[in-house]
Amino acid sequence: MVSDTEPTLEVRNLRTHFFTKAGVVKAVDDVSFAVRPGKVMGLVGESGSGKTVTGFSILGLVDAPGRVVGGEIRYKGENIATATDDRMRRLRGREIAMIFQDPMMTLNPVLRVDTQMVEAIRAHHSVSHKEAWQQSRDALGRVGIPSPEERLRAYPHQFSGGMRQRVAIAIAMLNRPDLIVADEPTTALDVTIQGQILYEVQKLCEETGTALIWITHDLSVVAGLADEICVMYAGRVVEHGTVDEVLDQPAHPYTRGLIGSVPSRNRRGQPLTQIPGMTPSLLNLEPGCPFKTRCPDADAVCEAEPAITHPAAGRDVRCHHPVTAGAPLEVTA
Amino acid sequence: MSVFIIRRLMQAMLVVLVMSFLVFAGVYVVGDPTQILVADDADQAERARVIAELGLDQPFHMQYLQFLGGALSGNLGESFRFNEPALQLILERLPATLELAFVALAIAVFFGIPLGTWAGLRPESPVAKTIMTGSILGFSLPTFWVGIMMILLFAVILGWLPSTGRSDEITYVLGFPTTLFSLDGWAHILLPAVNLALFKLSLVIRLSRAGAREVVHQDYIKFARAKGLSESRVILVHVMKNILIPVVTVLGLEFGGLVAFSVVTETVFAWPGIGKLLIESISFLDRPVIVAYLMIIVLIFVFLNLVVDIAYSILDPRVRLQDMKS
Numbered sequence: 218m219v220s221d222t223e224p225t226l227e228v229r230n231l232r233t234h235f236f237t238k239a240g241v242v243k244a245v246d247d248v249s250f251a252v253r254p255g256k257v258m259g260l261v262g263e264s265g266s267g268k269t270v271t272g273f274s275i276l277g278l279v280d281a282p283g284r285v286v287g288g289e290i291r292y293k294g295e296n297i298a299t300a301t302d303d304r305m306r307r308l309r310g311r312e313i314a315m316i317f318q319d320p321m322m323t324l325n326p327v328l329r330v331d332t333q334m335v336e337a338i339r340a341h342h343s344v345s346h347k348e349a350w351q352q353s354r355d356a357l358g359r360v361g362i363p364s365p366e367e368r369l370r371a372y373p374h375q376f377s378g379g380m381r382q383r384v385a386i387a388i389a390m391l392n393r394p395d396l397i398v399a400d401e402p403t404t405a406l407d408v409t410i411q412g413q414i415l416y417e418v419q420k421l422c423e424e425t426g427t428a429l430i431w432i433t434h435d436l437s438v439v440a441g442l443a444d445e446i447c448v449m450y451a452g453r454v455v456e457h458g459t460v461d462e463v464l465d466q467p468a469h470p471y472t473r474g475l476i477g478s479v480p481s482r483n484r485r486g487q488p489l490t491q492i493p494g495m496t497p498s499l500l501n502l503e504p505g506c507p508f509k510t511r512c513p514d515a516d517a518v519c520e521a522e523p524a525i526t527h528p529a530a531g532r533d534v535r536c537h538h539p540v541t542a543g544a545p546l547e548v549t550a
Numbered sequence: 551m552s553v554f555i556i557r558r559l560m561q562a563m564l565v566v567l568v569m570s571f572l573v574f575a576g577v578y579v580v581g582d583p584t585q586i587l588v589a590d591d592a593d594q595a596e597r598a599r600v601i602a603e604l605g606l607d608q609p610f611h612m613q614y615l616q617f618l619g620g621a622l623s624g625n626l627g628e629s630f631r632f633n634e635p636a637l638q639l640i641l642e643r644l645p646a647t648l649e650l651a652f653v654a655l656a657i658a659v660f661f662g663i664p665l666g667t668w669a670g671l672r673p674e675s676p677v678a679k680t681i682m683t684g685s686i687l688g689f690s691l692p693t694f695w696v697g698i699m700m701i702l703l704f705a706v707i708l709g710w711l712p713s714t715g716r717s718d719e720i721t722y723v724l725g726f727p728t729t730l731f732s733l734d735g736w737a738h739i740l741l742p743a744v745n746l747a748l749f750k751l752s753l754v755i756r757l758s759r760a761g762a763r764e765v766v767h768q769d770y771i772k773f774a775r776a777k778g779l780s781e782s783r784v785i786l787v788h789v790m791k792n793i794l795i796p797v798v799t800v801l802g803l804e805f806g807g808l809v810a811f812s813v814v815t816e817t818v819f820a821w822p823g824i825g826k827l828l829i830e831s832i833s834f835l836d837r838p839v840i841v842a843y844l845m846i847i848v849l850i851f852v853f854l855n856l857v858v859d860i861a862y863s864i865l866d867p868r869v870r871l872q873d874m875k876s
Contacts (some may be wrong), residue, residue: 276776280767310778316775322769327791327866337777374868376819388777 223293224251225396226275226429230296231288232266233274242499244270246452249269249533250445252396257419259443259460260432260474263416265496267452268432269318272398274298275430277305280317283334292396311341315391320382323374330357331369337391356387360417381409386418393425400432416441436479440464448472451497451507458532468528468539470512488526504538514538558859562852566845570621573844574614583835587630591862604630617841626845627838631831634844640824644846645727646716647816652748659801662754667793669755671785682757688752697818698747704741709736714820731752733870742819746812750804757800761793765772768792796865802858806851810812 225549233245245267252258260268273279275290277297290298297308309315317323324333332351335346344352350369357365362382373381381401389397399418403411419442422429433439438458439446447458448471456469467473477490494511497503507510507521518537525533565783588600598719601607605616620627626637634698669678705713716739729735766789774788820826824843831839 276777278772280772306780308778309776315773315776317769317773319769323773325770325774325788325792326868327795330789333774336779336783340778340780340783355592372868385773 224226224253224291224431225290225293227251228271228275229289229291231271231274231284231290233270233279233283234286235283237500239499242283242503243452244499245274246449247288248449248452248454249288249517250447250454251419251458252430252445253384253428254308254395254428254443255423255424257431257443259435259437259439259446260449261428261439261446262449263434263496265499266449267401267499268449269432271398271449272432274317275396275398276309277302277311278309278315285443291319295319307341311392311395312393313396314392314394314398315396316382316385316389316399316402316453318387320378320402321405323385324381325374329372331378334369334384334388336385337388341392352391353387357384359390359411360384360387360423376541379406379414382406382410382414388416390421390425394427395426396428396430397422398430401434401436404433404435411438413459416496418442424433436464436475448475451502452499453507453535455508455535456533458529462529462532466540468532468534469508469536470514470538470540471508473540474511504526508536554766555856555860562856564761565852566848569848570618570845571614571849573841574617575610576614577837577840577844578610581678581835583630583837586835591693598755614710621845626842628833629836629839631834631836631839634794636836636838637826637846640837640842640846643822643824643827646724647809647812647825648820649728649730649744650812650815651825652803653748655801656804656810657743657747658750658754659797662751662792663758663797666755666758667762667785667790670759671766671789673759673763676743677845682759685752685755690750690756691748693745693749693814694818696748697742697815700741700745701738701819713741716822742815742821745819746808748809750801752851753804754797754801758793761796762789765789765792791865798865799858800863802854803851806847806854809850810847818824 225322228251229249231245232243233250235242235244237288242251244477248267248271250260260271261420263367270279270283274285275297277300278370279285288298289296292308292313300308324330331350331353335349335358338344338352339346340351341467354365354369357368361367362380364381368376373384376384380473382405386402389399395457397418402418405416413458415473418429418436421427431439431443445458446456446458446460447454448463448469450471456463456467456472463472464476467476471492474490474492478491478492492511497507497510504522506515509515521537523537525535528534528538528539572814584601584604584606586595587604588597593706598607598659605613608616617627622702624636624637628634629636629639632639665681669681672678717729717732717735717737719734720729721729721731722728723731742766751764771784772790776782781789809824811825812823813828815821816823816825817829824846828840830836831843
């Protein structure tokens with residue numbers, strides 16, 4: 218899908234490496250994608266595929282011994298991969314916000330919710346405490362928290378997990394950012410709460426034109442939410458396209474494996490397809506395609522690193538043997 | 551909250567009662583004070599008269615019950631040596647010890663928390679390693695030796711500060727006699743206070759460092775940064791408030807320790823506090839003073855425990871919730 222609007226965020230050949238005592242861990246290795254205003258980009262992959270580190274790289278929050286070693290992160294044209302700490306601080310929370318995976322750990326347990334919300338506003342705008350407090354109250358109301366005035370004066374432990382994640386979302390949206398990085402924000406929640414939160418985030422993004430990067434390992438979540446999908450494996454993007462293209466006609470064997478391992482009502486009673494083996498250790502990764510040891514189609518060619526090919530406009534696949542469009546998905550019933 | 555405080559008070563009273571028995575029994579078995587108090591050339595009749603006068607002819611349980619009865623009306627017995635109420639002897643000297651302990655605690659807090667937090671935030675830096683090495687020294691060097699070395703260096707060799715004693719320039723603040731409002735007072739208190747503080751300073755450094763190292767990797771710290779807060783606010787508010795919880799707990803209890811164990815420092819620096827009084831009383835087997843001293847220390851500990859519980863519930867809202875349920 219090609220859009221004319223200028224992307225809010227464009228990541229080009231991003232590399233984030235961790236320099237540990239045991240060696241260099243290439244957590245993110247040549248990742249490129251773009252998100253446009255009001256659109257949702259789903260970043261999908263298993264644990265350890267580099268999704269979260271990609272998110273932290275965008276916000277400039279990679280902890281030592283990790284750092285961004287290459288590539289560009291263009292936010293509205295400005296390369297923020299090389300921005301100063303002060304510039305990044307001004308962007309964080311104001312223009313680029315993040316929602317974390319575990320709502321039980323996101324809020325500081327010893328500070329009241331109003332303290333944590335008001336400081337987020339006052340870090341970027343010189344408004345009175347009272348005004349910031351009123352804005353916080355309205356923000357809590359928008360994410361569906363009943364009697365926000367009262368709840369503002371509560372401590373995080375007085376909220377349930379779902380409510381805390383709403384608070385975190387309200388904080389992320391406080392300064393009306395143009396980009397939100399959401400790192401598996403619904404994974405720790407039960408499905409009914411998950412549905413409500415997905416609905417609310419989608420609505421808020423559509424209303425405000427906020428671009429959203431939704432990091433998840435759950436294909437069924439992105440299927441309903443995202444416009445485009447990037448499938449990540451071992452720190453690389455192995456497949457990219459619109460949500461329909463990728464889910465209906467997966468070209469990379471890994472994407473096919475992922476889709477095959479999602480439980481479905483149509484395949485009742487049949488064993489789920491499994492991808493054999495484990496995600497490779499990113500420490501001293503062997504050369505060649507990182508998926509070759511688990512891939513049904515691997516052969517001698519895969520000993521060389523595959524380049525990105527474009528089977529169709531707007532689609533990227535990093536595979537020597539991409540499945541051509543129209544080929545049946547062997548797992549469909 | 552008030553139910554919680556009443557419950558704690560009743561527990562505290564039980565602790566004081568049990569402690570009074572242990573203390574009294576402990577001192578009873580230590581030795582016979584009449585051997586020191588009665589003159590060597592006294593005859594048997596004179597000896598029996600003194601023993602009866604001091605109430606030492608009574609069996610143990612009678613002595614204990616008499617002590618308890620007196621204690622309830624605020625009388626902890628009379629000193630064998632000074633013929634003055636033991637409580638009065640202690641209360642006369644308590645302000646000097648409290649002053650010393652307070653300054654030592656202030657030193658431990660104002661230097662310990664920043665140094666420890668700094669070391670916890672940059673654990674690999676040479677400065678952090680120096681701080682931690684210093685704290686090991688603070689833990690392991692014996693207090694009396696450090697005290698003597700400090701006197702040698704600052705009083706004898708450099709001649710900057712007086713070697714022993716407390717200043718005579720006493721000001722009364724709300725009825726509390728203190729020397730902290732005169733330069734001479736500070737000159738006298740500095741060495742003993744630093745000496746007494748060293749151990750607690752090391753403790754605070756270690757606690758703050760451990761706290762900082764743990765807290766700084768929490769998601770909520772990263773989230774605070776993701777909100778675009780300045781680094782100083784992240785450290786001073788988000789990290790610090792979490793570090794303070796264990797530090798306050800330990801320090802509250804340790805303040806009792808500062809008062810109780812100032813004995814060594816007071817002896818080295820000839821500081822006229824209750825520690826010095828205790829050492830003298832032990833050498834004269836002055837039972838009422840020893841018992842009164844120990845009871846005062848027990849009361850201080852019990853009181854501090856209560857204060858810590860309340861301070862804790864202010865700092866950590868989760869504790870407050872549990873209290874309300876109880």
